[in-house]
Amino acid sequence: MTANKRIALSSDHAAIELRGLIAAHIGKLGFEAVDIGPTTPESTHYPKHGEAAARLVASGDCALGVILCGTGQGIMMAANKVEGIRCGVCSDTFSARMIREHNNANMLSIGARVVGVEIALEVVTAFLTAEFEGGRHATRVDMITAIES
Numbered sequence: 001m002t003a004n005k006r007i008a009l010s011s012d013h014a015a016i017e018l019r020g021l022i023a024a025h026i027g028k029l030g031f032e033a034v035d036i037g038p039t040t041p042e043s044t045h046y047p048k049h050g051e052a053a054a055r056l057v058a059s060g061d062c063a064l065g066v067i068l069c070g071t072g073q074g075i076m077m078a079a080n081k082v083e084g085i086r087c088g089v090c091s092d093t094f095s096a097r098m099i100r101e102h103n104n105a106n107m108l109s110i111g112a113r114v115v116g117v118e119i120a121l122e123v124v125t126a127f128l129t130a131e132f133e134g135g136r137h138a139t140r141v142d143m144i145t146a147i148e149s
C-alpha cells in the first residue's frame with residue numbers, strides 16, 4: 001500500500017446508504033474516504049460518478065477507489081474507460097483480494113442490490129488490505145496497459 005491512504009468513493013442513487021457505511025468502514029481501516037457523492041437520493045447516471053472517482057485514482061490524487069451502483073457493473077464499465085484504471089466487480093472476499101494481488105486493480109466496484117452490508121464491508125477490507133504480488137502478474141498487467149495505447 002502506498003503512503004497515499006486516500007480512497008476515492010462514489011456511487012449512484014442505488015447505493016447511497018451502503019456508500020455511507022463503507023465510508024465509515026474505510027476510516028476505521030485507517031484510510032481516508034474521499035466521498036464525492038452524490039448526497040441526495042434522486043435518480044442519477046452512474047457513468048459520471050464512476051468516471052469522477054476513476055479520475056481521482058488515475059491522477060494519483062487517490063491511491064485506490066471504491067464505487068457502487070445497483071449491480072456494480074455499469075459504474076465499473078464507466079470507470080474502466082479511464083486510462084490507467086483497472087476495476088473489478090466483487091461480491092466475495094476471495095475475488096476482492098485477488099484483483100489486488102494478481103491484477104493490481106486500483107478500483108473495486110460493488111453491487112448494492114447484490115450483496116448485504118456485512119459482505120460488502122468484508123469485501124472492502126479484503127481489497128484495501130491486499131497487496132499486488134508483482135512478478136509474473138506484472139507482465140500480465142503490463143499487457144492490459146498496453147491495450148490502451
Ligand code: RB5
Nearest residue numbers: 014069070071073074075
Ligand atoms: C440503476 O437503476 C441501475 O441501473 C444502476 O444502479 C446499476 O445497477 C447499473 O449498472
